[in-house]
Amino acid sequence: MLDTDHYARLGLGEIRDKVMAGHRLSYDDGLRLFACPDITAIGALAHHVRTRLHGDRTYYVVNRQVNYTNICVNGCLFCAFQRERGQQGAFALTPDEMVARVMDDGGVPFSEVHIVGGCHPDLPLEWFEDVIRRIHAARPSIVVKAFTAVEIAHFAKLAGIDTEEVLRRLKAAGLSQLPGGGAEIFAPDVRQRICPRKIDAEAWLRVAGEAHRLGIGTNCTMLFGHLESEADRVDHLCRLRAQQDETGGFTCFIPLPFLTENSLLKLPPERVGQHVGLDRLRTVAVSRLMLDNIAHIKAYWVMMGVKLAQVALHYGANDLDGTIVEEKIGHMAGSDAVQAMTIAQLEDMIRRSGFTPVRRDTHFNPVEEARA
Numbered sequence: 001m002l003d004t005d006h007y008a009r010l011g012l013g014e015i016r017d018k019v020m021a022g023h024r025l026s027y028d029d030g031l032r033l034f035a036c037p038d039i040t041a042i043g044a045l046a047h048h049v050r051t052r053l054h055g056d057r058t059y060y061v062v063n064r065q066v067n068y069t070n071i072c073v074n075g076c077l078f079c080a081f082q083r084e085r086g087q088q089g090a091f092a093l094t095p096d097e098m099v100a101r102v103m104d105d106g107g108v109p110f111s112e113v114h115i116v117g118g119c120h121p122d123l124p125l126e127w128f129e130d131v132i133r134r135i136h137a138a139r140p141s142i143v144v145k146a147f148t149a150v151e152i153a154h155f156a157k158l159a160g161i162d163t164e165e166v167l168r169r170l171k172a173a174g175l176s177q178l179p180g181g182g183a184e185i186f187a188p189d190v191r192q193r194i195c196p197r198k199i200d201a202e203a204w205l206r207v208a209g210e211a212h213r214l215g216i217g218t219n220c221t222m223l224f225g226h227l228e229s230e231a232d233r234v235d236h237l238c239r240l241r242a243q244q245d246e247t248g249g250f251t252c253f254i255p256l257p258f259l260t261e262n263s264l265l266k267l268p269p270e271r272v273g274q275h276v277g278l279d280r281l282r283t284v285a286v287s288r289l290m291l292d293n294i295a296h297i298k299a300y301w302v303m304m305g306v307k308l309a310q311v312a313l314h315y316g317a318n319d320l321d322g323t324i325v326e327e328k329i330g331h332m333a334g335s336d337a338v339q340a341m342t343i344a345q346l347e348d349m350i351r352r353s354g355f356t357p358v359r360r361d362t363h364f365n366p367v368e369e370a371r372a
């Protein structure tokens with residue numbers, strides 16, 4: 001599969017050699033990988049790297065998402081989740097409701113709660129500190145993974161303090177990890193068109209770096225399949241890689257395909273249609289190949305779709321996320337995946353794809369080796 005002549009014929013001989021030697025790929029290499037029509041050749045290279053890093057292990061986590069509000073001041077064009085206050089479908093959970101969701105584990109204790117929401121116009125930082133403290137006190141054993149860099153910047157703006165201070169205070173309340181959302185695409189022209197009120201790339205990366213320096217790990221994402229070019233995707237990956245070189249705290253990268261349903265952002269015709277699945281697989285594979293300093297690549301089944309997420313495990317991904325329980329952001333955008341997966345379903349999905357399931361915590365430490 002990794003036949004030298006085949007890669008030479010594709011014009012990827014040098015890239016193949018770099019991958020085999022464990023050398024870093026350049027921005028131009030990333031462009032060439034996106035341009036190559038032989039997707040199985042790209043996938044095989046990515047699978048080689050994934051296997052070198054993780055063998056046949058595929059990770060999942062027993063987790064619970066809590067989306068606390070969809071009321072948001074940003075109004076990103078692509079977002080099907082956002083509502084204005086008072087608009088039909090707008091919701092905001094109370095702290096009691098959030099704690100109740102974390103307490104309700106259906107007999108399967110979560111090891112992680114994943115909390116994200118819109119940038120609410122007036123919920124103050126103290127409200128979030130209080131919620132995190134209460135969740136942490138109610139369930140001290142679970143990792144609280146909460147608030148994207150965009151939310152952190154929003155809390156800072158409302159409080160009139162800097163983002164580092166927000167992170168310090170939330171960490172003191174019990175926050176351990178930030179999810180990776182809000183990165184979208186860093187290219188300024190596209191970012192300006194799809195999410196003009198959101199913090200820019202420099203601010204997103206700065207908040208991630210501040211978290212890393214405070215010992216708070218973060219994930220990172222890329223929203224793709226909208227108005228961005230392949231060059232924008234490679235640029236995005238290179239910027240994440242450079243940040244990781246500097247501060248080292250990215251745990252996992254999650255490529256997020258843009259889901260078109262209920263979105264105000266309309267795609268150009270060439271972006272709609274039968275090549276979407278291949279584009280998603282190629283993006284997972286190129287991400288694995290470019291991000292040589294980020295250990296884990298997630299095929300997020302909610303956004304990727306369950307079937308394609310399984311295939312993505314052969315294109316460089318080594319994690320599927322988890323049980324989720326209840327998810328609003330992807331489903332309001334048209335995800336046709338189920339709301340929740342059981343442990344048995346996740347393990348079965350992994351085994352049927354030819355891998356060994358490993359149940360993990362937020363930091364990718366195995367918490368219970370799945371039965372063979």
Ligand code: SF4
Pocket residue numbers: 070072073074075076079080081082117118119150195198
């Ligand atoms: S993507 Fe996030 S910040 Fe943008 S409108 Fe939706 S909830 Fe708000």
